[in-house]
Amino acid sequence: MRCSYxxxxxxxxxxxxxxPETSFLQLRRTFQPTRIKFGSFKIxxxxxxxxxxxxxxxxxxISETGTSLEIKQAYKQxxxxxxxxxxxxxxVEEYTERFIRVQEAYETLSDPRRRALYDKDLAxxxxxxxxxxxxxxxxxxxxxxxxxxxxxQSQLSELKRRSVNRDAGGNMSWGARMRRQREELSxxx
Amino acid sequence: xxEPAYTVASDSETTGEEKSSxxxxxxxxxxxxxxxQCSVAVWNGSQVELLKNTRNQKLMRSYVTFKDxxxxxxxxxxxxxxxxxLSGAVIFNMKRLIGRVDTDPVVHSxxxxxxxxxxxxxxxxxxxxxxxxxxxxxxxxxEVLAIFLVELRVMAESQLKRPIRNVVLSIPVSFSRFQxxxxxxxxxxxxLHVLRLMPEPTAVALLYAQQQQQMIHDNMGxxxxxxxxxxxxxxxxxxxxVTATAGGxxxxxxxxxxxxxxxDFLQSMMRHLLPNFDNLFSSRxxxxxxxxxxxxxxxxDAIHKLSFEESVQIDVDLGNxxxxxxxxxxEEFEQVNQKIFExxxxxxxxxxxxxxxxxxxxxxxxxxxxxSHIPKIxxxxxxxxxxxxxxxxxxxxxxxxxxxxxGAVASGISDPFGNLDLLTIQATPLGIGIRANGxxxxxxxxxxxxxxxxxxxxxxxxxxxQTEVLIIVHEGETEKAGENHLLGYFKISGIPPAPKGVPExxxxxxxxxxxxxxxxxxxxxxxxxxxxxxxxxxxxPTVDDGHGWCAEALHRAYGSTLDLMTVQKK
Numbered sequence: 001m002r003c004s005y006x007x008x009x010x011x012x013x014x015x016x017x018x019x020p021e022t023s024f025l026q027l028r029r030t031f032q033p034t035r036i037k038f039g040s041f042k043i044x045x046x047x048x049x050x051x052x053x054x055x056x057x058x059x060x061x062i063s064e065t066g067t068s069l070e071i072k073q074a075y076k077q078x079x080x081x082x083x084x085x086x087x088x089x090x091x092v093e094e095y096t097e098r099f100i101r102v103q104e105a106y107e108t109l110s111d112p113r114r115r116a117l118y119d120k121d122l123a124x125x126x127x128x129x130x131x132x133x134x135x136x137x138x139x140x141x142x143x144x145x146x147x148x149x150x151x152x153q154s155q156l157s158e159l160k161r162r163s164v165n166r167d168a169g170g171n172m173s174w175g176a177r178m179r180r181q182r183e184e185l186s187x188x189x
Numbered sequence: 190x191x192e193p194a195y196t197v198a199s200d201s202e203t204t205g206e207e208k209s210s211x212x213x214x215x216x217x218x219x220x221x222x223x224x225x226q227c228s229v230a231v232w233n234g235s236q237v238e239l240l241k242n243t244r245n246q247k248l249m250r251s252y253v254t255f256k257d258x259x260x261x262x263x264x265x266x267x268x269x270x271x272x273x274x275l276s277g278a279v280i281f282n283m284k285r286l287i288g289r290v291d292t293d294p295v296v297h298s299x300x301x302x303x304x305x306x307x308x309x310x311x312x313x314x315x316x317x318x319x320x321x322x323x324x325x326x327x328x329x330x331x332e333v334l335a336i337f338l339v340e341l342r343v344m345a346e347s348q349l350k351r352p353i354r355n356v357v358l359s360i361p362v363s364f365s366r367f368q369x370x371x372x373x374x375x376x377x378x379x380x381l382h383v384l385r386l387m388p389e390p391t392a393v394a395l396l397y398a399q400q401q402q403q404m405i406h407d408n409m410g411x412x413x414x415x416x417x418x419x420x421x422x423x424x425x426x427x428x429x430x431v432t433a434t435a436g437g438x439x440x441x442x443x444x445x446x447x448x449x450x451x452x453d454f455l456q457s458m459m460r461h462l463l464p465n466f467d468n469l470f471s472s473r474x475x476x477x478x479x480x481x482x483x484x485x486x487x488x489x490d491a492i493h494k495l496s497f498e499e500s501v502q503i504d505v506d507l508g509n510x511x512x513x514x515x516x517x518x519x520e521e522f523e524q525v526n527q528k529i530f531e532x533x534x535x536x537x538x539x540x541x542x543x544x545x546x547x548x549x550x551x552x553x554x555x556x557x558x559x560x561s562h563i564p565k566i567x568x569x570x571x572x573x574x575x576x577x578x579x580x581x582x583x584x585x586x587x588x589x590x591x592x593x594x595x596g597a598v599a600s601g602i603s604d605p606f607g608n609l610d611l612l613t614i615q616a617t618p619l620g621i622g623i624r625a626n627g628x629x630x631x632x633x634x635x636x637x638x639x640x641x642x643x644x645x646x647x648x649x650x651x652x653x654x655q656t657e658v659l660i661i662v663h664e665g666e667t668e669k670a671g672e673n674h675l676l677g678y679f680k681i682s683g684i685p686p687a688p689k690g691v692p693e694x695x696x697x698x699x700x701x702x703x704x705x706x707x708x709x710x711x712x713x714x715x716x717x718x719x720x721x722x723x724x725x726x727x728x729x730p731t732v733d734d735g736h737g738w739c740a741e742a743l744h745r746a747y748g749s750t751l752d753l754m755t756v757q758k759k
Binding site: 072076079080083084085086089092093096099100103107 | 414435436438440598599601612613614639641642643701702703
């Protein structure tokens with residue numbers, strides 16, 4: 001049972017609503033408006049508008065070629081600003097929303113596999129809003145849970161290997177190519 | 190002139206008032222209520238200080254005695270002898286019983302305690318009573334904790350010479366949200382407001398973050414990120430956490446915890462020493478309680494000694510012609526408890542894996558808690574983590590120091606020397622989700638999600654023309670929904686008749702800054718953009734005592750008529 005939902009519980013991918021010809025782009029567009037705007041935050045709507053246009057890189061305030069160290073540093077810095085424990089008491093709600101977004105950006109970009117996928121979308125011109133790439137996270141959780149008991153270490157290295165292989169494919173985004181180049185340069189030096 | 194705002198306090202005990210923003214914020218104190226010992230600490234303006242009771246103790250035994258009209262706890266009361274603890278009038282180990290139902294194995298193993306723990310095995314709270322003048326006087330874990338908390342509060346108030354209201358409490362990782370409400374209830378009964386509940390290893394992680402910061406100030410450490418594994422084992426619970434620390438920010442990468450602790454060592458040793466233990470003590474006469482108590486003290490004593498000696502002589506007269514005279518070696522102790530050590534090991538392995546960290550990535554390995562003195566525990570952690578243990582902390586005081594730091598930080602106190610420039614980014618210790626696809630548990634907020642968090646997932650109906658769905662919210666890690674903790678349930682009605690699988694039921698979960706969980710659910714029909722019925726917003730947990738049989742009752746009443754399934758990919 002676990003297997004099925006890990007893959008299937010993806011908002012907006014249900015084919016019944018969309019003709020098979022629908023491209024990924026259209027699918028997203030038709031899906032987005034049907035998403036229920038949850039939450040009673042009044043400020044949230046405003047941020048939503050502003051954030052929708054922002055990429056994860058812009059959200060973290062780093063360039064698309066940023067290294068994992070830069071991502072981490074940017075995240076920690078923003079966490080110190082937006083985390084509800086340290087934010088000004090009158091702005092806790094607004095900052096909490098921001099913190100959740102920063103967290104999502106950090107989680108995506110700090111994982112090489114998810115970052116490559118995100119970069120691909122970005123290169124295609126899809127400014128995916130918050131949480132649109134949720135499904136990769138679920139796939140990953142699925143792997144984690146079903147197999148952690150047996151030889152998790154070999155699994156981790158397998159993951160790393162796969163993410164490297166994926167980068168080697170022709171479908172690399174500009175950001176991924178730049179990072180690759182940079183890494184190779186630094187190796188030579 | 191603005192009209193004065195009158196507000197109603199929330200009915201839910203889980204929520205306190207918002208952060209007060211007075212000019213002189215009150216510093217919240219940190220309390221570590223252990224299964225066997227507890228302590229209080231506070232930020233004194235320049236560092237964390239542990240408070241002492243009138244007997245000059247920093248660590249006080251966690252028990253309440255019902256001997257007199259007014260019950261008294263281990264803060265103020267001195268037992269005349271260790272055996273008094275076993276007279277039936279003293280209640281302890283409440284942390285193992287709070288918020289559990291009488292079908293819980295942890296409750297069943299508590300039946301060997303020298304007071305009354307009665308179970309009917311139907312999913313209600315167990316009956317707990319103390320023996321006072323040959324009368325079983327009933328009480329509850331919340332009441333016992335509250336009595337104890339009042340004593341701690343009085344002690345802190347007299348020393349700090351100010352009223353105490355806000356507290357930060359450390360809690361086991363494996364506590365469900367329902368158990369957290371019980372802890373909050375006990376605090377409310379004691380007139381205390383819970384500012385934060387911190388999983389114990391995360392409190393230790395905060396102390397570690399502060400120590401690393403200080404080392405940079407003293408030019409002894411580097412500013413790079415440090416990854417530490419924290420293993421905490423007390424009398425009742427065992428927790429592990431992985432934290433990534435840099436610049437005073439402690440980010441919790443993963444948490445794992447089980448209800449296994451020193452008490453389990455004790456129980457398996459008692460059964461080892463007296464194989465027909467359960468038969469002998471099945472009836473709970475006064476004599477049985479007494480001999481059970483004698484065995485308990487002798488065994489506890491032996492386990493303590495085995496941490497420092499290779500073998501120990503046990504010689505105890507249990508009365509009724511029953512006498513145990515035995516030499517026990519450390520090796521024997523380790524063999525008898527092999528399973529517990531294995532559990533600890535797999536807990537650490539799981540935690541490292543969840544954090545996506547390998548043993549080689551660890552900078553430090555920290556072992557704290559009462560059981561950290563047991564040599565085999567230290568060896569287990571060392572062998573899994575391939576590293577020597579961190580020495581910069583007092584294993585019995587680390588957690589309470591961490592809660593005191595959090596208390597100061599969360600109260601908005603700042604320190605001119607930057608000692609409070611700290612932040613803990615917490616993660617959810619257990620997954621939260623709903624029952625769907627038959628009796629499966631579908632997590633919406635997975636375990637180890639950074640808090641605050643907001644996640645959503647789409648579900649649909651399982652029957653044609655199904656106009657109602659039942660959202661049953663669980664918390665835990667087991668695939669079967671029924672085996673996880675039940676947090677609450679509610680129904681969405683008024684779904685327009687449609688073939689099964691058509692209505693989109695969007696379930697969103699939201700944990701805010703104060704760790705309050707809200708579940709929101711809305712229904713969307715294809716072609717429409719607006720929810721067809723008002724969105725439901727429910728604060729969880731909503732279940733009260735006796736929640737053990739709720740799920741079963743719901744199933745009996747509705748079968749699968751109100752079921753949900755995840756949206757299938759075609």
